[in-house]
Amino acid sequence: MNSILSPIMALPLPVCLIDRRYQTLEFNTQWTDIFNKHQSKISIFDYFSSTDKPKIELALNVSRSEGNAQLELDSGADQPGSSYLWSLSYDPGNETYTFLGQSLIPIRNLQLKYERMFQMTSDAVMLLDEKGFTDCNQATLGIFKMNSLEEFINKHPGELSPEFQPDGESSQVKADRMINEAIKKGRNFFEWTHRNSLGEDFLCEVLLSPMTFSGKIYLQASVRDISERVRLQKEIDDSKVVQINAARMASLGEMAGGIAHEINNPLSIIRAQAEHMDGLMKRSEKVDKDYFSKSISRIIRTCDRIGSIVRGLKQLSRDSSSDPMLKTDFRSVLEQVQDLSAERMKNSQIHFEIIGGDQEVLVDCRSVEISQVLLNLLNNSFDAIENTPDAWIKVFVEKNSKELIVKVCDSGPKIHAGVAAKLMQPFFTTKEVGKGTGLGLSISKKIIEKHLGEFYYDANSPHTTFIFTLPLAD
DSSP: OOOTTHHHHTSSSOEEEEOTTSBEEEEOHHHHHHHOOOOSSOBGGGGSOGGGHHHHHHHHHHHHHHSEEEEEEESOTTSTTOEEEEEEEEETTTTEEEEEEEESHHHHHHHHHHHHHHHHOSSEEEEEOSSSEEEEOHHHHHHTTOSOHHHHTTOOGGGGSOSBOTTSOBHHHHHHHHHHHHHHHSOEEEEEEEEOTTSOEEEEEEEEEEEEETTEEEEEEEEEEOHHHHHHHHHHHHHHHHHHHHHHHHHHHHHHHHHHHHHHHHHHHHHHHHHHHHHHHHHOSSOOHHHHHHHHHHHHHHHHHHHHHHHHHHHHTSOOTTSOOEEEEHHHHHHHHHHHHHHHHHHTTOEEEEESTTSOOEEEEOHHHHHHHHHHHHHHHHHHHTTSTTOEEEEEEEEOSSEEEEEEEEEEEOOOHHHHTTTTSTTOOOSOTTTOOSOHHHHHHHHHHHTTOOEEEOTTSSEEEEEEEEEBOO
16 A cells, blocks of 8 residues: 555654544554554554543544644553653544654653753752742752742742842832843843842842743743852952052152152252352351342252152142043153153163153143053163163154054063063062062053053064053044
């Protein structure tokens, strides 16, 4: 007999065709492998347990009236426990029924796998509908300090939270809003403060993902307690603040030697001039007004220089991160840094030169922060070449149509590639213990990037060279 269902019979699934009297007409090898029956004209009911007959009859009637039906059955009366999902379809022209089966073992194994994953994951995973939570894994009970699933079921997320979230919004109201956003957008990831059964609050990350079962919307909530992570991050941040403050103090300490020379030198001039004038007055009744006038002018200029140095030091040592961006002539930045550095370089016999810094260049910046960046680069160069012969430090100031370009170059050789790759990492330093914190370059880079410029080490220069750029003011 030619097969009525030859294409279907070729499927790697058990297939059987029965007539209107429920007798088998034909079947494939997968069918015989399952039931171990090879003859035709056997009632379909003989393949299954007698207790399954009512379910099979009902499915046959449904398929005859609606065209198809499904039912779940064991594979045979002599093979209990091997379940299949059977699809029944009815052909009114031939008055035949087709049984097409699919083993439920892989599906159940997959369900078991995901159920194990659901239970074994360290994150709290739960399901909820419009009434509240409907299911959860063991990690959920642990995070909320609950003893049983029954204690958790039907609770609203707002009930497992303090009355108000840290932003002041009601937990009940905000929970409903987060749920609606997840349904609307397809997912919602946010931070949330939950409260366990002992009344302890903890900060967590929540991911809400909507899903639909049988036409009903559910939400899967994954909750991760991040309290410990936040605590550790706070410790790290606090430590960074301490290190940054230490870096500031270290920079001030490094400047102190130069500042002392900058101030002591003009003070010596003032003292010498004053003593000489005092001696002349004591030795002579006549006063040389022209000499005294020139000496007094020199004293005034020298006092003004001391005042400028002190003002620069006070300004550079304060926190300027909240200052507004102002249109600034870059020459004023160079003058301030030169006042604080030149004498120190001179006393250490380091040739210090600023090239191209006499032209007006306007940039929008926080001038104190840019001065700190430039001073940090000069201090780094000073430390690197202080005890080397023929030492020099040069600052090149250039500009193009869009930006100011500042290069700080010293007589030291180029930095080894392996070290250069780590230069911008926080806390990395090549200085000896107690002399550097390793924060100067990373902080400088962040300052310049906040000014929309670039900060980098020039690996192509034969000498140690750092470059930073700043956009020109409109």
